[in-house]
Amino acid sequence: MRALAEFILRGRLQATAVALIGNWVPLLTPATVALVTLRVGRNNGLLILLWGVLPSLLLLGFSQIAPAVATAVVGGVLLTYGAALFLRRGSGWATCLMGIVAVATLMAVLLGALAPDAVQAALQSWNQLLEELASSVDASVSSYSATFVLGMLAYGMAFPAALGLMLGRWWHSLVDNPGGFGAEFQALKLHPTQAVTSMVAAVYCLFQGLDYALWSALFLLPLVLQGVAMVHRLVAIKGLGVQWLFVFYAVLILLEPATQLLAVLAFLDTWLNFRERATPRA
Numbered sequence: 001m002r003a004l005a006e007f008i009l010r011g012r013l014q015a016t017a018v019a020l021i022g023n024w025v026p027l028l029t030p031a032t033v034a035l036v037t038l039r040v041g042r043n044n045g046l047l048i049l050l051w052g053v054l055p056s057l058l059l060l061g062f063s064q065i066a067p068a069v070a071t072a073v074v075g076g077v078l079l080t081y082g083a084a085l086f087l088r089r090g091s092g093w094a095t096c097l098m099g100i101v102a103v104a105t106l107m108a109v110l111l112g113a114l115a116p117d118a119v120q121a122a123l124q125s126w127n128q129l130l131e132e133l134a135s136s137v138d139a140s141v142s143s144y145s146a147t148f149v150l151g152m153l154a155y156g157m158a159f160p161a162a163l164g165l166m167l168g169r170w171w172h173s174l175v176d177n178p179g180g181f182g183a184e185f186q187a188l189k190l191h192p193t194q195a196v197t198s199m200v201a202a203v204y205c206l207f208q209g210l211d212y213a214l215w216s217a218l219f220l221l222p223l224v225l226q227g228v229a230m231v232h233r234l235v236a237i238k239g240l241g242v243q244w245l246f247v248f249y250a251v252l253i254l255l256e257p258a259t260q261l262l263a264v265l266a267f268l269d270t271w272l273n274f275r276e277r278a279t280p281r282a
Contacts (some may be wrong), residue, residue, distance in 0.1 A: 004018075069122075195267050
């Protein structure tokens with residue numbers, strides 16, 4: 001990974017090439033934009049961003065759902081760029097993650113208000129896909145509303161933006177401060193007001209039905225990432241092997257309730273300070 005980071009930082013041509021390839025490799029474009037912004041500055045970061053999202057912008061005229069798809073892709077990279085600017089200026093991870101969620105929410109709401117036809121086209125395509133899948137296995141499926149599509153777009157912007165920012169920061173650390181990102185990430189902790197805001201919004205959406213499922217996941221995202229940071233820190237304090245992290249991620253990916261449980265533990269960590277209370281294994 002360090003070799004890739006050094007290649008990206010070798011010049012604009014190399015960074016542009018990687019950002020363009022990132023349209024076919026998940027997280028590569030936002031991570032490249034984040035790295036260049038953090039290491040070189042906002043002007044170079046913006047230039048790489050524009051090249052990186054160019055293929056998505058070219059898709060705008062090809063179908064009715066293209067505006068929604070382009071918004072998700074371009075919006076995610078823009079969120080990464082903006083968060084990287086704040087991170088570069090000294091803002092904490094908690095502030096950056098809450099900002100990503102807030103701006104993703106605003107962008108999705110604006111898309112619903114300014115481009116309702118694109119949202120409806122995406123909704124029809126989604127419901128049609130579900131019906132085809134259900135018919136292939138002889139099952140029934142519920143239709144979703146535009147609220148679900150907007151939540152999917154918002155989450156589709158925020159999740160890769162957050163992960164891309166983390167990946168870019170890790171690459172930055174490998175080049176300038178090896179090992180620094182680990183300590184920085186493991187210290188991630190929301191302010192109590194931020195934690196309450198995230199949890200209240202997520203719980204409210206959780207009880208509003210399936211159309212709000214991804215909205216709930218969106219608002220839980222900062223707490224989930226805090227939970228991941230907490231687990232990494234506890235594993236480091238206890239001196240446990242990396243195999244425990246593999247088990248943790250496997251459970252997190254395969255069992256959906258594990259994500260919600262992790263968010264609850266992170267919420268409690270805001271006040272109970274699990275990481276500060278932990279002691280090294282004898």
